[in-house]
Amino acid sequence: MKKISTGVEGLDKMLNGGLIPGRAYLVEGGPGAGKTTLAMHFLMEGVRNGEKCLYIALEEPIPSLKEDMRAFGFELDNPNLRLIDATPVGEKRSVFADILYEDFAVSFEKLTRSISEELKTESYSRIVIDPITMLKLTIKDELKYRRAFMAFLKVLANYDATVIFTSELSECDIEEYLVSGVIQLRVVEQNGKPLRGIKIRKFRGSSFDEEARPYKITDKGIVVYPRESML
Numbered sequence: 408m409k410k411i412s413t414g415v416e417g418l419d420k421m422l423n424g425g426l427i428p429g430r431a432y433l434v435e436g437g438p439g440a441g442k443t444t445l446a447m448h449f450l451m452e453g454v455r456n457g458e459k460c461l462y463i464a465l466e467e468p469i470p471s472l473k474e475d476m477r478a479f480g481f482e483l484d485n486p487n488l489r490l491i492d493a494t495p496v497g498e499k500r501s502v503f504a505d506i507l508y509e510d511f512a513v514s515f516e517k518l519t520r521s522i523s524e525e526l527k528t529e530s531y532s533r534i535v536i537d538p539i540t541m542l543k544l545t546i547k548d549e550l551k552y553r554r555a556f557m558a559f560l561k562v563l564a565n566y567d568a569t570v571i572f573t574s575e576l577s578e579c580d581i582e583e584y585l586v587s588g589v590i591q592l593r594v595v596e597q598n599g600k601p602l603r604g605i606k607i608r609k610f611r612g613s614s615f616d617e618e619a620r621p622y623k624i625t626d627k628g629i630v631v632y633p634r635e636s637m638l
């Protein structure tokens with residue numbers, strides 16, 4: 408089976424070679440766990456291979472994202488990386504060609520439609536939506552959200568892109584059931600120090616390392632230790 412690298416060597420080992428392309432995955436974690444950093448490893452790996460990549464920011468504005476990611480050596484100003492800032496602002500402004508932020512953020516369907524329009528004009532092989540939590544809040548009814556999310560996954564599946572949604576950590580997320588894989592980043596305190604653990608909760612179509620493994624955030628980004636145990 409064909410696999411693609413996540414851009415994090417240790418995680419690729421846990422995934423027995425990497426992600427299955429053309430599918431959607433969820434990266435879950437608490438604040439500061441490293442969701443955005445992990446997602447950026449994935450996109451920069453694509454950029455290094457000459458692939459077109461798309462990042463949609465729903466929470467962290469692009470200027471501060473660029474600054475934060477530069478600290479890890481990720482240079483986001485690259486013609487193969489399209490960054491779309493869909494974070495809330497006071498005034499209306501254009502996100503995609505003719506869709507204004509307010510429209511975009513209030514409706515999941517509009518997001519789906521605008522992304523599918525974008526995918527028709529450019530073939531992206533890697534897409535990150537960071538975080539999905541912002542859009543989930545736009546649909547209160549669980550059944551409606553489930554339907555909208557499934558419809559969104561179907562649209563994405565037509566374009567052969569590998570997609571990562573990031574999400575805040577919660578006990579039961581509908582998305583976990585619908586995506587092809589779930590990667591969790593957890594941080595616990597141990598002797599007053601943060602102990603970080605990464606765990607693959609689900610990975611359809613492949614075997615994987617079911618144990619949680621330690622990871623660190625360094626000045627080169629995320630480093631996973633696939634042979635070490637959390638104990």
Ligand SMILES: Nc1ncnc2c1ncn2[C@@H]1O[C@H](COP(=O)(O)OP(=O)(O)OP(=O)(O)O)[C@@H](O)[C@H]1O
Pocket residue numbers: 436437438439440441442443444445478624625626627
């Ligand atoms: N050189 C470094 N060494 C160790 N930790 C670092 C270094 N640089 C940044 N960090 C930490 O790495 C984390 C980066 O987190 P990132 O933004 O990827 O998390 P996130 O899960 O997306 O958070 P949020 O929920 O706020 O969006 C931050 O907690 C930051 O303090």
Ligand SMILES: [Mg+2]
Pocket residue numbers: 442443444467537
């Ligand atoms: Mg983030």
